[in-house]
Amino acid sequence: MELIINGEAINIPDHIKTAAALLNYFQLEDKVLIVEWNEAILEKSAHYDTTLCAGDRIEIVHFVGGG
Template sequence: MELIINGEAVTIPDHIKTSAALLNFFQLEEKVVIVELNEAIVAKNAHQDTTLSAGDRIEIVHFVGGG
């Protein structure tokens, strides 16, 4: 399935169906992240139930510490 992630076309395996699975695929499930799906922020408790479709526009923002 092809998605637009952070402005770039990305092909992900077809078994990834939810935003939670997408975070797991990118190894971000343990990080504090904000997920936006088609210009709407997805609540953290909704990641398991938020399904993805081909062509969806996703923004993933995660925080990086440092100084």
């Protein structure tokens, strides 16, 4: 399935069905981040319930500490 992730078309395996599975696939499940799905910010509680479809636009923003 092809998704637009952070502005780039990326093919992901078809077994990735939810936002939570996508974060797990990219090994981001333990990061502090924000997920935007088709221009709507997802609450963390919705990551497991949000079903992804081909062509969805996903923005993943995670925070990096430093000084």
